[in-house]
Amino acid sequence: MGIRGVDQKPQLSPVPNSKDVGRRALRNFGTVAIDSVIPDPDQPRTKFSDDEIQRLANSIQDKGQLHPIHVRWSEAHDKWIIISGERRYRATKAAGLPSINCQFQEQELSKTEILEQQLIENLLREDLKAIEEAKAFEQLMKLNGWTGKELGVAIRVNPSRITRSLSLLKLPVDIQDRVESGDLSPTAAYELSKLPNDEQRRAALASGESLTGSTSVKKMQGKVRERKGKSAPKRRGLKQTFLTEDGWKITVSANKKGNYHEMEQALEQALDEVRLRIQNNVHLG
Known part of the structure; x- marks a missing residue:
């Protein structure tokens, strides 16, 4: 043949x-x-x-x-x-x-491609815990020399989500452990990360309450505002107000001068915050 x-x-x-x-x-x-x-x-x-x-x-x-x-x-x-x-x-x-x-x-x-595939699958399935996600973001950024914005483009994740996630790694290990165990919600932990040092972060948690529910976000925001008010002097900055067609008034202010690009990033983070509060059943009023 x-x-x-x-x-x-x-x-x-x-x-x-x-x-x-x-x-x-x-x-x-x-x-x-x-x-x-x-x-x-x-x-x-x-x-x-x-x-x-x-x-x-x-x-x-x-x-x-x-x-x-x-x-x-x-x-x-x-x-x-x-x-x-x-x-x-x-x-x-x-x-x-x-x-x-x-x-x-x-x-x-x-190694980067493997980690990208694993991270994307876990994000799509919502399988990662908050600290695991933050560490995976950090690892990918280090492997590639990426900024948070570049990582967001690469894996199609909003950069503001990456910024919020990475902020959890600024917390001391004992507070990170509380996030991993479920004793402290990621949203409340994010509020804690806004404080300037670990001493103030731990002081805000001194009550020892379990902070997993919707009320925890309001409590933590109040504690953070109180702590910030004691340590940060008021400075003159910018303030812009926007009116929507259905009657909402949205005010954006900062204790520093900025531009519209920075304002856009701040509004994106605020929108992510609103979505997180909806997911956590936080109610207005």
């Missing part, structure tokens, strides 16, 4: 190595032994709810694994490392299944 009769499709070796076990030729999807997969130690998300994992494990036992995890091969570990889908991986293990469905990353990715 000559050369036309030869199957020209490349074949996997008849004696497969660790990387090829469970895979099909020319396919980016397959099933591998779950013991051949390990989590990525640099994954932004570090904490998982046991209840959440168990619920997903029950679903996998009942309906099977509906979505594959995304993995890359590591010669150093002789294992597949998870790019995204660690929650599904943990649930599959908890379900007692011996194998897991995977999407295989063929093209080599840089």
Whole structure:
């Protein structure tokens, strides 16, 4: 039959190595032994709810694994490392299944590209806790030498969200721990970050109340205003007032001179603040 009769499709070796076990030729999807997969130690998300994992494990036992995890091969570990889908991986293990469905990353990715993919997936699924998100933003900025605005463009996140998130890293570790544990809401923690030093931040928390509910935001804003009023002298700056068609009056003021570009950024942050208060069920009045 000559050369036309030869199957020209490349074949996997008849004696497969660790990387090829469970895979099909020319396919980016397959099933591998779950013991051949390990989590990525640099994954932004570090904490998982046991209840959440168990619920997903029950679903996998009942309906099977509906979505594959995304993995890359590591010669150093002789294992597949998870790019995204660690929650599904943990649930599959908890379900007692011996194998897991995977999407295989063929093209080599840089450390930055891997972190970007992990961060974007977690942001889309809202899986990251506030401090985890802030640390992931910071890590990406350091890896690429980006500003917050450049990071926002790269991962399509509002720069004001990045600014607010990074402000949590200015807080001392003990206050960050309260945010991670859920004892202090991210919105209230952001208000704390506006204070000039850790002494004043801790003093604002001296009451020892759990600050997770909608009232916590109002309380914290009041404490921050009180602390700022004691430490910051009033300075003359700018003030602009805008009237909307439906009767709202919006005033923008600052204790320094500025321009409309800076005012626009401030209004974007204010809009993010309004959205956060809506999410936290904060009511006007």
